[in-house]
Amino acid sequence: xxxxxxxxxxxxxxxxxxxxxxxxxxxxxxxxxxxxxxxxxxxxxxxxxxxxxxxxxxxxxx
Amino acid sequence: xxxxxxxxxxxxxxxxxxxxxxxxxxxxxxxxxxxxxxxxxxxxxxxxxxxxxxxxxxxxxxxxxxxxxxxxxxxxxxxxxxxxxxxxxxxxxxxxxxxxxxxxxxxxxxxxxxxxxxxxxxxxxxxxxxxxxxxxxxxxxxxxxxxxxxxxxxxxxxxxxxxxxxxxxxxxxxxxxxxxxxxxxxxxxxxxxxxxxxxxxxxxxxxxxxxxxxxxxxxxxxxxxxxxxxxxxxxxxxxxxxxxxxxxxxxxxxxxxxxxxxxxxxxxxxxxxxxxxxxxxxxxxxxxxxxxxxxxxxxxxxxxxxxxxxxxxxxxxxxxxxxxxxxxxxxxxxxxxxxxxxxxxxxxxxxxxxxxxxxxxxxxxxxxxxxxxxxxxxxxxxxxxxxxxxxx
Ligand SMILES: Cc1cc2nc3c(=O)[nH]c(=O)nc-3n(C[C@H](O)[C@H](O)[C@H](O)COP(=O)(O)OP(=O)(O)OC[C@H]3O[C@@H](n4cnc5c(N)ncnc54)[C@H](O)[C@@H]3O)c2cc1C
Numbered sequence: 001x002x003x004x005x006x007x008x009x010x011x012x013x014x015x016x017x018x019x020x021x022x023x024x025x026x027x028x029x030x031x032x033x034x035x036x037x038x039x040x041x042x043x044x045x046x047x048x049x050x051x052x053x054x055x056x057x058x059x060x061x062x
Numbered sequence: 063x064x065x066x067x068x069x070x071x072x073x074x075x076x077x078x079x080x081x082x083x084x085x086x087x088x089x090x091x092x093x094x095x096x097x098x099x100x101x102x103x104x105x106x107x108x109x110x111x112x113x114x115x116x117x118x119x120x121x122x123x124x125x126x127x128x129x130x131x132x133x134x135x136x137x138x139x140x141x142x143x144x145x146x147x148x149x150x151x152x153x154x155x156x157x158x159x160x161x162x163x164x165x166x167x168x169x170x171x172x173x174x175x176x177x178x179x180x181x182x183x184x185x186x187x188x189x190x191x192x193x194x195x196x197x198x199x200x201x202x203x204x205x206x207x208x209x210x211x212x213x214x215x216x217x218x219x220x221x222x223x224x225x226x227x228x229x230x231x232x233x234x235x236x237x238x239x240x241x242x243x244x245x246x247x248x249x250x251x252x253x254x255x256x257x258x259x260x261x262x263x264x265x266x267x268x269x270x271x272x273x274x275x276x277x278x279x280x281x282x283x284x285x286x287x288x289x290x291x292x293x294x295x296x297x298x299x300x301x302x303x304x305x306x307x308x309x310x311x312x313x314x315x316x317x318x319x320x321x322x323x324x325x326x327x328x329x330x331x332x333x334x335x336x337x338x339x340x341x342x343x344x345x346x347x348x349x350x351x352x353x354x355x356x357x358x359x360x361x362x363x364x365x366x367x368x369x370x371x372x373x374x375x376x377x378x379x380x381x382x383x384x385x386x387x388x389x390x391x392x393x394x395x396x397x398x399x400x401x402x403x404x405x406x407x408x409x410x411x412x413x414x415x416x417x418x419x420x421x422x423x424x425x426x427x428x429x430x431x432x433x434x435x436x437x438x439x440x441x442x443x444x445x446x447x448x449x450x451x452x453x454x
Contacts, residue, residue: 010316010317010318010319011102012104012219012318012319012320013104013218013219013220013319013320014219014220014238014240014318014319014320016219016220016222017219017220017221017232017233017238017320017322018232018233018234018235018238018288018320019232020232022222022225022232026220027095027182028095028096028097042234042235044293045235045288045291045292045293046235046238046240046288046291046320047240047293047294048240048241048242048294048295048296048297048318048319048320049242049294049296049297049318050293050294050295050297050298051294052293053293
């Protein structure tokens with residue numbers, strides 16, 4: 001499952017730009033994650049602050 | 063609610079498009095999901111002075127500082143001065159984007175556009191034929207349908223407007239530069255020069271920048287190519303850079319963000335929809351600069367929208383002149399610089415050092431990026447063989 005640490009997040013929207021499923025949305029100062037998330041790991045990899053995390057998985061698929 | 067054109071996003075692209083269309087008498091609504099336009103900033107704020115002046119008459123309050131040139135630093139410390147203007151006619155502005163973005167939005171409002179903040183586009187409204195009929199927005203917690211003949215997506219790096227209209231603008235990790243930046247006070251800041259530091263250790267697939275904002279303040283940041291990024295790397299690397307190289311820097315603000323470096327995408331128009339600025343991935347793949355291209359695209363889209371509305375043809379074909387216009391102008395440079403980015407992001411530190419050394423005997427101070435590239439290719443024909451077509 002994808003989770004976001006909102007205390008670490010810099011709400012820049014980079015994750016939204018790389019999400020292939022449109023599963024993320026930046027609303028003011030937080031990121032919303034929708035059920036469309038396929039846990040591909042693109043967003044976790046590129047997050048400048050490291051605020052996104054995939055749990056139950058040791059490695060991302062892309 | 064009804065209007066001729068709804069613009070999604072009040073950055074430089076959206077505001078320029080909105081202003082242009084309003085000046086031509088169109089009924090324009092511009093939505094911005096944030097409550098404050100321009101804040102938080104996601105930018106290093108550097109623009110060319112002549113470039114900005116060709117688009118608008120800059121308000122002095124938008125400008126934090128003027129610089130005289132740029133200095134490039136190879137991984138081994140070799141330095142080169144570029145684009146230095148000895149006439150005293152400074153080459154660059156470092157903006158105050160919070161004020162700048164607001165100023166551009168204000169100009170759009172003064173021209174007659176209705177600006178709505180804290181209003182987020184959720185989806186397109188659809189016509190029976192499936193094309194855009196406006197947007198469904200969430201305004202201050204309430205759903206607000208906004209009917210329009212045309213939708214302009216100016217919604218930046220996180221753009222969804224194009225995707226709603228069937229254009230996949232999602233960025234691959236190798237096509238986004240992810241950045242962290244501190245506004246620092248540091249006696250070591252050179253107030254007259256923008257500085258660029260290269261090296262695979264300090265900024266893999268990107269560079270470290272220092273853009274002065276006057277009185278020893280500077281935007282000190284770095285970008286990492288998404289494909290070479292690890293979770294949180296930009297912030298971690300920037301802290302490390304500061305510790306090692308700028309012991310006296312005091313941090314007073316923090317910025318994070320992503321810049322598209324994908325080069326031109328396949329399509330930026332659909333029936334009743336156009337994309338401008340970062341949402342159209344029009345930022346420069348080598349420098350990461352996107353303000354001027356966003357503004358230029360906004361103007362071009364605004365012009366085409368006015369014609370298309372008066373002709374009554376808002377199909378993708380009717381909007382095609384926008385697509386053709388931007389590809390012929392800013393698109394050429396974006397495409398060339400994409401090739402450059404693909405090349406430079408593969409170079410080792412030794413390669414970068416030797417390229418910089420090759421130019422040491424040359425006077426580059428009057429050259430821009432294009433001029434420098436010409437010289438580089440001339441001096442290193444073998445190494446830069448794949449780039450030869452970039453210099454005409
Ligand atoms: C760290 C960093 C440094 C940079 N440095 C420079 C530089 O020195 N020089 C330069 O020229 N460029 C620089 N850039 C790039 C530059 O910031 C962008 O290219 C530029 O802001 C693009 O303008 P825009 O209008 O297309 O998008 P933006 O300025 O991003 O504006 C898009 C707007 O749309 C809004 N929006 C998004 N979705 C919705 C929605 N659904 N509903 C309503 N509103 C929405 C957003 O809130 C935002 O305000 C930098 C970028 C970064 C991240």
